[in-house]
Amino acid sequence: MLNKEITIKEIYQKINDDNYQDLDNKEITLKGFVRNNRSLGQVGFMSVNDGSCFLNAQAVYKGDDALLSSIKLGSTVIVKGKIHLTIGGYQPFEIDSSNIEVISQTEESFPLQKKKTSYDFLRTIPTIRMKSNTFNAVFRVRSVLSYYIHKYFHDNGYIWVHTPILTANDCEGEGQTFQVVADEKHPEEYFNKDNVHLTVSGQLHVEPFALTYGKVYTFGPTFRAEKSNTTRHAAEFWMIEPELAWCDMNQIMDVEEDFLKYIVKNTREECYQDFKFFYERVDKDLEKRLDDFVNKPFKRLKYEEAIEILKEASKTHHFDNSDIKFGLDLASEHERYLTEVHFKCPVFLTDYPKEIKAFYMKANDDNKTVRGVDLLVPQIGELCGGSEREDNYEKLLARMNELHMNIPAYEWYLDLRKNGSAPHSGFGLGFERMVMLVTGMTNIRDTLPYPRTYKDMLY
Amino acid sequence: MLNKEITIKEIYQKINDDNYQDLDNKEITLKGFVRNNRSLGQVGFMSVNDGSCFLNAQAVYKGDDALLSSIKLGSTVIVKGKIHLTIGGYQPFEIDSSNIEVISQTEESFPLQKKKTSYDFLRTIPTIRMKSNTFNAVFRVRSVLSYYIHKYFHDNGYIWVHTPILTANDCEGEGQTFQVVADEKHPEEYFNKDNVHLTVSGQLHVEPFALTYGKVYTFGPTFRAEKSNTTRHAAEFWMIEPELAWCDMNQIMDVEEDFLKYIVKNTREECYQDFKFFYERVDKDLEKRLDDFVNKPFKRLKYEEAIEILKEASKTHHFDNSDIKFGLDLASEHERYLTEVHFKCPVFLTDYPKEIKAFYMKANDDNKTVRGVDLLVPQIGELCGGSEREDNYEKLLARMNELHMNIPAYEWYLDLRKNGSAPHSGFGLGFERMVMLVTGMTNIRDTLPYPRTYKDMLY
Numbered sequence: 080m081l082n083k084e085i086t087i088k089e090i091y092q093k094i095n096d097d098n099y100q101d102l103d104n105k106e107i108t109l110k111g112f113v114r115n116n117r118s119l120g121q122v123g124f125m126s127v128n129d130g131s132c133f134l135n136a137q138a139v140y141k142g143d144d145a146l147l148s149s150i151k152l153g154s155t156v157i158v159k160g161k162i163h164l165t166i167g168g169y170q171p172f173e174i175d176s177s178n179i180e181v182i183s184q185t186e187e188s189f190p191l192q193k194k195k196t197s198y199d200f201l202r203t204i205p206t207i208r209m210k211s212n213t214f215n216a217v218f219r220v221r222s223v224l225s226y227y228i229h230k231y232f233h234d235n236g237y238i239w240v241h242t243p244i245l246t247a248n249d250c251e252g253e254g255q256t257f258q259v260v261a262d263e264k265h266p267e268e269y270f271n272k273d274n275v276h277l278t279v280s281g282q283l284h285v286e287p288f289a290l291t292y293g294k295v296y297t298f299g300p301t302f303r304a305e306k307s308n309t310t311r312h313a314a315e316f317w318m319i320e321p322e323l324a325w326c327d328m329n330q331i332m333d334v335e336e337d338f339l340k341y342i343v344k345n346t347r348e349e350c351y352q353d354f355k356f357f358y359e360r361v362d363k364d365l366e367k368r369l370d371d372f373v374n375k376p377f378k379r380l381k382y383e384e385a386i387e388i389l390k391e392a393s394k395t396h397h398f399d400n401s402d403i404k405f406g407l408d409l410a411s412e413h414e415r416y417l418t419e420v421h422f423k424c425p426v427f428l429t430d431y432p433k434e435i436k437a438f439y440m441k442a443n444d445d446n447k448t449v450r451g452v453d454l455l456v457p458q459i460g461e462l463c464g465g466s467e468r469e470d471n472y473e474k475l476l477a478r479m480n481e482l483h484m485n486i487p488a489y490e491w492y493l494d495l496r497k498n499g500s501a502p503h504s505g506f507g508l509g510f511e512r513m514v515m516l517v518t519g520m521t522n523i524r525d526t527l528p529y530p531r532t533y534k535d536m537l538y
Numbered sequence: 539m540l541n542k543e544i545t546i547k548e549i550y551q552k553i554n555d556d557n558y559q560d561l562d563n564k565e566i567t568l569k570g571f572v573r574n575n576r577s578l579g580q581v582g583f584m585s586v587n588d589g590s591c592f593l594n595a596q597a598v599y600k601g602d603d604a605l606l607s608s609i610k611l612g613s614t615v616i617v618k619g620k621i622h623l624t625i626g627g628y629q630p631f632e633i634d635s636s637n638i639e640v641i642s643q644t645e646e647s648f649p650l651q652k653k654k655t656s657y658d659f660l661r662t663i664p665t666i667r668m669k670s671n672t673f674n675a676v677f678r679v680r681s682v683l684s685y686y687i688h689k690y691f692h693d694n695g696y697i698w699v700h701t702p703i704l705t706a707n708d709c710e711g712e713g714q715t716f717q718v719v720a721d722e723k724h725p726e727e728y729f730n731k732d733n734v735h736l737t738v739s740g741q742l743h744v745e746p747f748a749l750t751y752g753k754v755y756t757f758g759p760t761f762r763a764e765k766s767n768t769t770r771h772a773a774e775f776w777m778i779e780p781e782l783a784w785c786d787m788n789q790i791m792d793v794e795e796d797f798l799k800y801i802v803k804n805t806r807e808e809c810y811q812d813f814k815f816f817y818e819r820v821d822k823d824l825e826k827r828l829d830d831f832v833n834k835p836f837k838r839l840k841y842e843e844a845i846e847i848l849k850e851a852s853k854t855h856h857f858d859n860s861d862i863k864f865g866l867d868l869a870s871e872h873e874r875y876l877t878e879v880h881f882k883c884p885v886f887l888t889d890y891p892k893e894i895k896a897f898y899m900k901a902n903d904d905n906k907t908v909r910g911v912d913l914l915v916p917q918i919g920e921l922c923g924g925s926e927r928e929d930n931y932e933k934l935l936a937r938m939n940e941l942h943m944n945i946p947a948y949e950w951y952l953d954l955r956k957n958g959s960a961p962h963s964g965f966g967l968g969f970e971r972m973v974m975l976v977t978g979m980t981n982i983r984d985t986l987p988y989p990r991t992y993k994d995m996l997y
Contacts, residue, residue, distance in 0.1 A: 496642075
């Protein structure tokens with residue numbers, strides 16, 4: 080490490096490890112922003128956050144210092160002083176400051192104040208909201224969660240493939256996309272293509288890599304131009320798409336469950352201060368929900384069985400759409416009933432009717448269902464969608480013709496089934512929904528540093 | 539790990555660790571693609587790669603088996619057999635196969651053949667080229683390099699910020715961008731903005747996060763719509779942009795050097811098989827260049843001193859542009875002379891004339907130069923560009939007015955200097971240039987899974 084100054088995170092680490100004897104009276108320099116400041120006449124208390132972790136250090140100063148006692152939330156300071164251990168107290172240490180240098184004071188108009196402000200308001204100040212407790216924790220957890228995603232795949236022998244953002248293919252064969260042009264007057268000129276758009280999924284592009292490296296994944300931004308305004312959709316979001324050769328639908332569920340439990344477990348351990356805040360202040364049920372998520376097995380059942388459960392339930396439970404029969408594309412209300420009310424745990428639903436799933440899913444022998452699998456979780460609904468892929472050239476071609484797809488555009492994809500094919504499966508995880516799941520935040524906009532949604536883009 | 543089958547990587551690991559006794563006669567099942575196959579009458583040898591590492595396992599079979607001896611490169615197979623150790627031989631083990639099941643044969647027309655094919659040709663088959671030795675190694679190294687980038691920042695307390703791809707701001711205040719529209723007829727309708735484009739840099743968006751968390755970085759795709767056709771430019775590429783509060787120009791050079799050496803060192807260690815191939819087959823000077831990169835200190839000097847060196851050199855060395863004087867925006871020929879001929883090592887150039895650098899760089903007291911710093915490296919030229927940022931509101935505003943910038947659009951950025959500002963610095967690293975540096979590949983297109991360049995986009 081280049082930085083030789085001790086951080087607040089390191090101080091807490093030593094205290095938690097019962098290895099704090101050498102901290103007492105240690106001279107330290109702390110650089111950060113003010114989270115709280117109050118003067119009680121003789122003595123003043125300034126809480127400073129150095130960015131290393133969720134918790135602050137409280138600097139004690141002479142309360143009659145006019146400048147210091149006037150310093151407001153968000154101002155930046157350099158504190159020099161000695162650590163004074165107060166193990167067992169309200170906070171385990173404070174800093175007896177010998178000098179506090181004020182680097183930049185916030186103005187009267189600084190929009191973040193001590194009183195509780197709404198998430199809606201904070202969303203209008205994306206360059207400041209991460210100084211509030213909630214968002215400070217959300218974006219730290221977002222980062223640490225990302226890290227453990229990469230670490231899981233790396234440690235398990237996956238290759239990260241940076242699939243392209245600009246593409247002329249459309250994975251789902253449907254769905255609104257954003258068009259991309261270098262020059263409005265000659266839109267097709269730059270790439271010699273007349274329909275370049277932002278990717279909706281890296282799956283098709285990553286499949287050939289799975290057939291070479293065995294285990295691969297993508298982790299990058301994806302885009303949907305739907306004009307929808309819900310708490311679960313954004314126009315720009317990040318997606319993780321693992322793809323495995325020599326893997327069938329049952330095995331991909333094993334991978335999903337192992338992966339999801341790993342990232343939640345490790346992120347909770349590393350960000351224990353942030354999670355304590357979420358449990359106490361954001362969602363009282365979150366801790367139990369995450370305990371269950373990590374410790375209990377996920378339920379697995381077929382779509383057809385789910386339909387029976389929902390039919391039965393509709394006799395006593397109100398669904399907006401109660402016309403429940405085989406072929407129904409489950410709405411959020413149905414998915415959430417299954418995972419929240421009926422099973423009370425994450426549920427893998429498998430073997431969907433082919434009509435409601437994408438063209439590339441492997442057909443079952445009944446020629447009615449495909450080896451698709453969605454993961455439904457409490458509070459979120461659909462978290463992952465995946466499948467075993469159709470690896471038979473003739474069957475895939477027939478299905479694409481059935482759907483009147485533009486075959487020449489997908490020739491390269493079809494060809495993968497001719498030359499050195501293998502069974503393979505994969506799934507997609509919407510990263511922001513995962514952040515919602517672990518933090519308890521209920522609006523996708525509150526998990527994105529600069530959310531881009533229909534009619535809404537700041538900076 | 540869910541996968542209980544032993545991989546080729548694990549076999550080599552055990553052999554390298556001198557921990558291979560229990561391997562001999564071990565029954566294994568290997569699933570992968572054929573790299574090479576030849577029958578010598580009685581006995582046949584099939585090299586199979588399972589994707590876990592660069593090296594293959596050679597399966598020995600009865601050479602008079604008509605099907606097996608006809609299997610071509612790229613076909614997929616499942617090999618069952620026993621490991622036979624041949625430590626000290628040409629390869630340290632082979633597999634006495636009891637059964638080889640052919641899953642999918644490649645056709646006569648399969649474009650990858652045993653004879654050496656050109657990178658240019660391979661670029662036309664992006665779904666297949668990673669089965670060739672060179673690209674198999676390049677994309678593995680690309681993945682592992684990415685991982686160590688995240689690991690370095692995570693282990694050193696940085697927060698990864700997913701800055702937006704869609705933006706209405708333009709970091710450099712210049713440069714061609716790709717426009718994005720949801721609906722051609724009403725281009726401004728979706729976001730209520732009339733100029734939404736793909737990001738050219740996440741720097742401006744990440745600065746407020748640095749002022750909160752202290753140390754942050756971005757790692758994501760960026761876009762330039764320049765109509766240039768060089769071996770070092772792509773329309774879509776990935777960039778890493780660390781940003782640190784409480785950090786000046788000299789400290790950011792310390793961070794850069796420490797970071798770059800760490801990622802090169804760790805990637806070389808993990809991918810030692812791939813690097814052996816690069817050293818022997820791609821670039822004979824690569825090994826020494828990387829040794830120097832990791833072990834020797836980078837040179838640091840001022841732009842002004844570099845101009846003096848180049849002036850002197852121009853008396854004996856030919857430059858296309860030999861009009862060398864203070865204010866010159868150094869061309870690649872000048873940068874490469876400094877790093878390859880004069881210093882023969884990576885060089886940080888600092889304190890550039892303000893006219894040739896971006897508006898946000900901190901002015902020196904001479905009011906002539908700014909605290910910008912570029913890192914020049916042999917074979918590549920400019921690898922990173924960075925600076926200390928102007929943190930004085932009045933100075934930044936004056937400079938932006940001098941450049942006739944659209945001040946209202948940048949008000950949010952200017953405001954960061956008013957409310958809780960702090961000195962801060964950062965740099966940008968073009969990820970594909972870093973891949974070129976470590977692999978010895980000389981065309982950026984050969985470091986990207988699906989390169990997007992002017993007039994060129996496949997799938």
